[in-house]
Amino acid sequence: MAFLSLHGRPVSYRLLGDADKPLLILAHPLGMTQAVWDDMLPALLAQYRIITWDLPGHGASSAWPDTSATIQPEDLAQEALALAALAGAKRFAYAGTSIGGVIGQHLIYQHSHRLEHVTLTNTGAAIGTAEGWQQRAxxxxxxxxxxMAGDIVPRWFGARACAEQPALVDGWRVQLGRTDARSYALLCEMLGRSDFTGAFKDVTVPPTQLIAGSDDVATPPDALRALAVALGVAEPRVLEGIGHVPSIECPAQLAALLLRSS
Structure with missing residues (x-):
């Protein structure tokens, strides 16, 4: 793990793999950390150089500065672009889950020329409602x-994972509890404002695959189907029995889909 200073705050990241391989940037869900990708890394590193990073106030990244009252999708896209620059990559592949998928949509909207191909999982052009996100914030x-962790974390995983791996749920409850509350709240508010439904009409969308979990209550498959229409791409691949975080619940299957997309 290393740190990059962005606007005076340390951002935790990992840069892994051979410099001569194409770069893949991975973005984690809200309330989690870059560790969600760990079980996929051995497979992905055979083909990619990889960057993972912790969002503001998550994992080992610093909280969002008190001087700023909002976080915008562009702020998080700029973190990804700064990390790509650190790796010396003008273009890169990108994969993101949940809020990581929202960052990916913004990259498509504003920075599509930087993207080789994109995988968005368990996300949507709009996620939830502004009122619901404000209540959570x-x-x-x-x-x-x-x-809040006891109510939130079980919603991340499918019924099978919750039943078979109770320690998994307990562990992520601990991790969510360690997340900076103000940064989390600002990201909730950002999600409440984010809606890419009509954003891509005049955008050259890079090759993009969408992946959903059949048991995802936060961003169900219909949310990915609506996003497919907004982006003008193929219908999502639905992973049966999987909840909101396929990188944890079925890492080998998700890694295979990412490798197939290149």
Whole structure:
């Protein structure tokens, strides 16, 4: 793990693999960390050089600065672009889950010339409602994430994973509780404002595959089907019995899909 200073705050990242391979940047879901990709790395490193990073206030990345009252999708896209520059890559492949998928949509919208191909999983052109995200943001600021983790984390995983791996759920509850509440709340508010439904009409969309989990309650397959229409790409691949985080629930299957997309 290494750190890059962006606008005066340290951002935690990993740059792995051979410099002569194409670059793949991976973005994790809200409330989690770059560790969600760990079980996929051995397979992906056979073909890619890889960057993972922790979003603001997540993992080992610094909280979002108090001087800024909002986080915009462009702010997070710029983190990805700064990391690509660090790796010396003018163009790169990208994969993101949940809020990582929202960052990917913004990269397509504003920086499509930088993208070789894109995989978006468990996301949507719009996720939830502005009111729902504001309620969650307010709760995070008022009660703190340890008090919320017991309700949030079980929604990340399919029923099979929850039943067979109770320690997995318990462990991610701990991790969510360690996340900076204000940064998390600002990201919730960002999600409440983000809607890419009509954004791609005049955009040259790079080759893009969409992946959904049949048991995902946060971004169900219909959300990915609507995103496919917005992007003008093929229908999503639906992973049966999988919830919101396929990189954890079925890492080998997701890695195979990423490798097939190149």
């Amino acid at each position: 307010d709760m995070a600021n008022e009660k703190g994430l340890p008090a």
